Amino acid sequence: MRYPVLFIVSLLLLILAGCASQGELDEAAIMRIPDAVPKFEPLAKSGNPESYVVLGQRYFTQKSARGHVERGQASWYGRPFHGRQTSSGEIYDMYAMSAAHKTLPLPTYVRVTNLENGRSIIVRLNDRGPFHADRVIDLSYTAAVKLGLKRSGTALVEVRTVEPKRPVWDVLAGRD
Template sequence: MILVALCLAGCAETTLVTNGSKLATEDSNTIPPYKLGKPYQIEGAWYYPKVDYDYSETGIASWYGPDFHGKSTANGEIFDQNALTAAHKTLPMPTIVRVTNLENGRSIEVRINDRGPFKNNRVIDLTRRGAQLLGFEGQGTARVKVQVMKEDSILLANKVGGAQLAYAGEPEPLAGGPKPQAAPAGTVVTQKLPPGQSAPAPAPAQTSASTVQPQASSSVVGLPKPSAQQAAATIPSLNGSVSYQPVKPTHIFIQAGAFLQQSNALKLTQQLASLGQTRVTQARVGTQTFYRVRLGPISKIEDADTLLQQVIGTGQPDARIVVE
């Protein structure tokens, strides 16, 4: 990513097209080829790019703009602070995601074309225009939900010569085949693998002064062949339309880790007890139960940032901020 300079549902949606929003029409001739990349390391933390059309995660969003306008993004594009694009640590480039500001109910769709953000465990880094449309340009951060738009993402991937690439060096299953179990957000990568399997050794990231450039994976499995109707469809257009969704109360937590063994979770809970209220919650993923260690709730994002660094300082580099 262009490293970040931080500015340190059941009801029907109504839609507003904001006046003056930049028309970001997606043209397969102007979008670089599909790119996933190998695992990479930033400031001691490993990130594992993955194809995940069911991706949905909550957390804290940030934005980046003037300092990086005109520089290269991780997929080779020129960064435009007025476009509806975003940086994400692991999703393929391009992927279309819906970002919802949980504080005001505003929701927009953007295209992933960069890597990051890497500071304070932000879940996504939007352009300045994206932050304006979601209503948090002035405050710099917001509690958000990020969801992959599956059909649009598959269509766009096919249009730019996409392939369903490997996760940690191993190919994703073909359409209709069994899928690997995914652990809850914050789980250490080695715990995501089925019993008896181990992850390949990660490869170091290639970095420049302002850009993380993960390498393309050599393991490729073709995306499902589009139907005639899909093949004739147009590239999704991101035109700055803002949807409004009901606003519900949210709480911020620090997730220090997730474990298959409850005893490991309890051990970590005791280790972190001096930092604040710590609890163990269960999450069912497929046939497995994970035990998540969380601290909170926390009322302010600034306090969550401070506590996150304290937890990381105890030897938990995969700790993250979650919003529920």
């Protein structure tokens, strides 16, 4: 049972990789890319300093993302950053369900809801930004397409942290 699932997932990844090498994926293919799945992960070794300065502004990295909710403008970043290193040390993939945030710990999973059309997605924060005063999150190209803000460039959104579900063996063992 497990092998057919792995085969199908591998085949899908090969197809997507082939499409990406031919140029940008079309919006129909992008809409089939699944949301990020929250899971427990250690904090990134880079990207989580106590504070950092960009364009003369000091930002303080939050110690915890628990219960974080904010509203503001979302924007997106794509091709010029594709393949470059993110603040967390990972390579930016414009086709991943990822995003950048100024202060939440990396990685953190958040639900982003476009308040203008009601669409909602889950992304994994792995980068810092956006460094524009009126913006709260910078989405990957795929996340922007799925939220319906690719063409407009920005939209009013709500950003809400999503806690990973604890594995049943941790609950049974009494671990937090």
